[in-house]
Amino acid sequence: MSAEPLLTVERLRKHYAVTKGILFARTLGHVKAVDDISFTIAAGETLGLVGESGCGKTTTSKLILNLEEPTDGRILLEGKPIHGLKGEALREFRSQVQAVFQDPWSSLNPRMTIGRIIAESLIVIGWGTPGKIEERVRELLRQVGLRPEQATQYPHEFSGGQRQRIALASALASRPKLIVLDEPVSALDVSIRAQMMNLLKDIQARDKLAYLLVAHDLATVRHMADRTAVMYLGRIVEYAPTKTLFEDVRHPYTKALFSAVLQARPNQPEDEIVLPGEVPSPLNPPSGCRFHTRCPFVMARCAVEEPRLREVSPGHQVACHLYQAA
Amino acid sequence: MRRIPWIPITIISVIVIMAAFAPLIAPYSPIDQTLPDKLLPPFWLEGGRGKYILGTDPFGRDILSRLIHGARVSLIVALLALTAGGGVGLAIGILAGYLGGPVDSVLMRLVDAAFTFPAILFALLLAVTMGQGMATLVIAISLLLWASFARIIRGEVLALKQRDFVALAKVRGCSALRIMLTHILPNVLNTFMVLVTLNIGVVIIAEAALSFLGAGIPPPTPTWGLMISEGRGRIADAWWVSLIPGIAITLLVLSVNLFGDWLRDRLDPRLRQL
Numbered sequence: 235m236s237a238e239p240l241l242t243v244e245r246l247r248k249h250y251a252v253t254k255g256i257l258f259a260r261t262l263g264h265v266k267a268v269d270d271i272s273f274t275i276a277a278g279e280t281l282g283l284v285g286e287s288g289c290g291k292t293t294t295s296k297l298i299l300n301l302e303e304p305t306d307g308r309i310l311l312e313g314k315p316i317h318g319l320k321g322e323a324l325r326e327f328r329s330q331v332q333a334v335f336q337d338p339w340s341s342l343n344p345r346m347t348i349g350r351i352i353a354e355s356l357i358v359i360g361w362g363t364p365g366k367i368e369e370r371v372r373e374l375l376r377q378v379g380l381r382p383e384q385a386t387q388y389p390h391e392f393s394g395g396q397r398q399r400i401a402l403a404s405a406l407a408s409r410p411k412l413i414v415l416d417e418p419v420s421a422l423d424v425s426i427r428a429q430m431m432n433l434l435k436d437i438q439a440r441d442k443l444a445y446l447l448v449a450h451d452l453a454t455v456r457h458m459a460d461r462t463a464v465m466y467l468g469r470i471v472e473y474a475p476t477k478t479l480f481e482d483v484r485h486p487y488t489k490a491l492f493s494a495v496l497q498a499r500p501n502q503p504e505d506e507i508v509l510p511g512e513v514p515s516p517l518n519p520p521s522g523c524r525f526h527t528r529c530p531f532v533m534a535r536c537a538v539e540e541p542r543l544r545e546v547s548p549g550h551q552v553a554c555h556l557y558q559a560a
Numbered sequence: 561m562r563r564i565p566w567i568p569i570t571i572i573s574v575i576v577i578m579a580a581f582a583p584l585i586a587p588y589s590p591i592d593q594t595l596p597d598k599l600l601p602p603f604w605l606e607g608g609r610g611k612y613i614l615g616t617d618p619f620g621r622d623i624l625s626r627l628i629h630g631a632r633v634s635l636i637v638a639l640l641a642l643t644a645g646g647g648v649g650l651a652i653g654i655l656a657g658y659l660g661g662p663v664d665s666v667l668m669r670l671v672d673a674a675f676t677f678p679a680i681l682f683a684l685l686l687a688v689t690m691g692q693g694m695a696t697l698v699i700a701i702s703l704l705l706w707a708s709f710a711r712i713i714r715g716e717v718l719a720l721k722q723r724d725f726v727a728l729a730k731v732r733g734c735s736a737l738r739i740m741l742t743h744i745l746p747n748v749l750n751t752f753m754v755l756v757t758l759n760i761g762v763v764i765i766a767e768a769a770l771s772f773l774g775a776g777i778p779p780p781t782p783t784w785g786l787m788i789s790e791g792r793g794r795i796a797d798a799w800w801v802s803l804i805p806g807i808a809i810t811l812l813v814l815s816v817n818l819f820g821d822w823l824r825d826r827l828d829p830r831l832r833q834l
Contacts, residue, residue, distance in 0.1 A: 299731050328733030341724035345746040355732035404732070 238313060239274035240444050241298065241412055246271050246307035248293050252517060265516045267293040269468035270307070277411065280438065280445040282459030282476060284452060284491070288513060290468040291448045295414045298446060299333050300324075311412070329359050332405035336417035338397035342389035348375075348400050349385030355408040374403040378433065395426040399433065406437065412444045419454055431457055452495050456480055461549075464488045467516055467524045473543060474550035484552040486529045523555065531556055565822045568815035575812055579632040586625035587613075590782045594620035599798045615800045617790060619780075623804055626782035630805065633783040637697055638763045642756050645702030649709020650752055656710065657717025658740050667710070674707035679766075680773065687775035697776045701766050709755055716748050750824050757820025761813035768809075784809050 249264035268290040275281045283291050296302045298309055300316055309316050311327065319327050332355070335341045342351055349371050356367045372382035378399040389397060398418065405413050418434065419427040431454065438445060449455050455462055455476065462479050464472040464487065472485040483489050490507040509528045514520050520527045526536035536555055543551040544558055578585060598620040601608045608615060614623040656667040683700035690696045720726065721744075729739045768785015770776035777783050779790075784805040791801025 301727060301730060325733055328731065331731075333728060333731045335724040335728065337724055341728055343725045343729075343743050343747070346742075354729065354734070358733040358738070401728075404728075408732075 240277040240312060241275040241446075242310040242313075243271060243273050243294075243298070244308050244310070246294070246297060246309065247305045248290075248297055248302060249305045263517050266468045266519060267516060268297065268304075269519075271463075271465070271468070271470045272307075273463055273470065273473065275412065275444050275446060277444055278438070278442040279460045280447055280458050282447045282449060282455035282462035283465060284449055284455050284462060285465035286450060286491075286513065288516065289465040290516075291450075291465055292416060294465075295333070295416050295446060295448050298412075299331060299414055300327065325359055329355060329408035330410050331412045331414070332408065332410040333414040333416065334398070334401050334405050334418050336421050338394045338401060338421060341401050342397055344389055347386050347388060348392070351389070351400065352385070352404040352407055354404060359408060361408070370407065371403075374406055377406070377437065378403045395422055395430065398422060398430055402433070402437075406441075409441070410443070412446065414446045414448070416448045417450070418447070420449065420451055427454070434458065452492065464491065467513065467519050469524060469553065470543065471525065471553050472551065474547075474552075478547065478550050482547070482550070484546055484550070484557060485525075485554050486531050486556070487525050490530075523553075565818050568818040568822075571811055571815040572819060575631050575808075575815075576635065578628045579635045582629045582632045586622075586628040588622040588625040590621060590626040590629040591780045592621065596620065599794070599801070601798070602800055602804075605800075614804050615798075617787070617801050618794060618798070621780075623787070623801065626787055627784070627805060627808055630782035630784045630787055631808070633694075633777055633781060634764055634767060634785070634809075637694060637701065637767050637777075637783075638760050640694075640698045641701035641705060641763050641767075642759060644698060645705030646709050646752065646756055646759070648702065649706040650713055650748070652706065652710040653713025654717055654740050654744055654748065657714040658721060658736070658744055664714075668714070671707045671710050674703070677703075679704040680769065680775070683770050683775040684773065692775065692778045694777060697767060697770055700770060700775065701763055704766060705759060705763070708759075709752075712755060713748055713751065716751050717744055720744055720747050754820055754824050757816050757823075760816045761809075764809050764813065 246268055247266070247270055248268040249266050251264055252262045253259040254262050271290075271294065273281065283294060285291055293302065297304050298316075300319070303317055311330065316327055316331075342348070349368070352371045352374055353367050356362070356370060361367060362370075368385075371385055375382050375385060380396065380399060380403075389400070392400065398421075402418075415434070419430050422430060434445070435458065437443060445458070447455060447458050459476045462474065462476045463470045464479075464485065466487050472479065472483075472488045474482075479488070480492075483492055486507075490509050493506045507530065509530075511528050514524070514527055520537075522538045523529070523536045523541050526532045529536065533555060539555070541553045541555045541558060543553045546552050546557050594616070597612065597616050598618055600612050600616045600620075602615045602623075603610050603613050605615075612622050612624070614627065617623055617626070652667050652671070656664040679700065682703060683696070686696045686700050690699075726739060726743055729743050734742070764784060767776055767783060768788055771783050771786040772789035777786065779786060787805035788802045788809075791798065791803075794801055
């Protein structure tokens with residue numbers, strides 16, 4: 235890792251007020267979608283962000299994309315805060331941080347040709363003459379494995395996998411430094427997921443791109459991410475190099491998450507950890523460790539004291555009292 | 561691909577050509593009265609004369625000539641009112657739906673207010689203050705139309721706003737204005753076209769009602785709506801006076817609806833190459 239990370243997320247919080255009534259609206263409480271998370275992404279690396287639905291992964295990606303304002307904390311791109319940018323600085327940020335979303339059927343405007351879709355960010359930033367932009371679009375189409383002459387076609391003429399490649403090409407157009415990949419392959423058929431993941435890795439290797447990979451699927455993260463953060467109810471519970479994490483799972487929640495994955499060797503004895511109950515409401519999260527209501531290893535102090543992220547081995551951080559001296 | 565709707569296109573073309581070249585096509589003046597020839601039935605009925613193909617009205621004016629001239633007034637009113645009212649509704653619907661928040665609240669309360677407003681009363685008020693005529697009529701009908709356009713377009717925009725390509729446009733660096741013009745507008749044009757065609761009927765009926773009440777085009781200028789109302793007292797013995805412009809309105813509205821339906825499919829790129 236270089237001295238200064240590309241992206242720094244510091245004590246980020248995003249709370250949504252839940253209100254009732256129309257004229258004299260009362261605030262019933264706050265949904266703590268993201269509650270005090272910190273991490274960094276170095277240039278050229280992939281950070282995986284995993285967790286079940288509703289844990290705050292997508293909110294985190296929206297905050298990083300500057301589509302939402304944080305309640306507290308800040309996000310720095312190359313040392314500069316990204317929220318509150320205006321005019322030229324905001325345009326600059328937009329060209330550096332891009333995104334690919336989950337649903338390829340919803341992420342392309344059905345009324346635009348794919349050439350126009352891919353050129354969008356270039357047109358907005360006034361990147362060059364129409365001829366130059368057209369040349370860049372052709373180059374991008376080739377990069378993602380489509381034919382340049384397909385630029386005049388409309389999105390409905392493409393399959394889901396091809397659409398996701400088009401979405402990637404349009405994210406790449408402005409030569410960003412970071413791309414937020416929000417479940418980039420989960421909507422694709424299993425047979426083409428590997429293709430898409432390999433394409434993402436090839437492009438990353440060539441362009442020195444950093445990815446924030448948001449996923450619920452552990453196989454994707456394992457294949458793609460250099461480091462992985464596991465989220466539960468708006469908090470990061472475990473954060474480690476992916477290899478370490480998969481070999482040495484520490485947090486009880488991560489263990490349960492990993493054990494839920496189908497095994498490649500179904501004859502081996504299964505020791506799936508089935509968590510009792512439902513994910514508690516983020517409107518009123520449990521006291522102390524948020525996982526204590528479902529944790530198989532719960533102790534008395536878990537209900538009162540919130541565990542902090544502590545390093546258990548180099549680069550491997552866990553927020554759990556099991557690994558912390560009293 | 562659906563077949564091109566030749567019959568509606570032909571009917572619309574005939575009416576549009578009639579409207580455009582009315583003085584050249586109409587056999588008689590639409591205004592001059594020939595009282596001895598009043599209330600003659602169409603030529604194929606007993607008592608009808610070949611001279612007046614579609615008969616005459618209570619003032620002895622040739623119904624065919626009035627129909628041809630009336631097409632002009634009705635179409636111009638429809639075109640202007642739909643452009644003005646529909647355009648304003650489209651713009652307000654997009655602004656309210658996309659910007660949301662206080663802009664949405666204010667604009668939608670205006671729409672609610674417009675719905676509670678008695679349009680006919682307002683038209684009469686306009687006629688009194690501005691005088692009768694086409695401008696009054698167009699303004700009155702536009703005021704009747706814009707709110708329903710705005711409400712429907714807003715709903716469409718709300719759904720569209722949830723699509724990922726809108727969020728991605730923002731990520732790519734598009735301004736709100738650019739998103740509204742290049743991402744939202746083209747995706748609501750289908751709905752807009754359908755609304756326009758569905759409302760041509762509404763406009764023609766509204767024009768008729770207002771002209772009848774004296775808030776629209778003053779007689780003796782022929783409009784289709786005015787022609788229907790002129791025959792309403794004679795419906796038992798001279799039904800053709802009302803029925804013939806009624807048939808003309810029905811044919812026009814039906815043709816425009818069928819054409820609009822086809823156009824909607826045609827404009828949808830998903831269906832274009834099927």
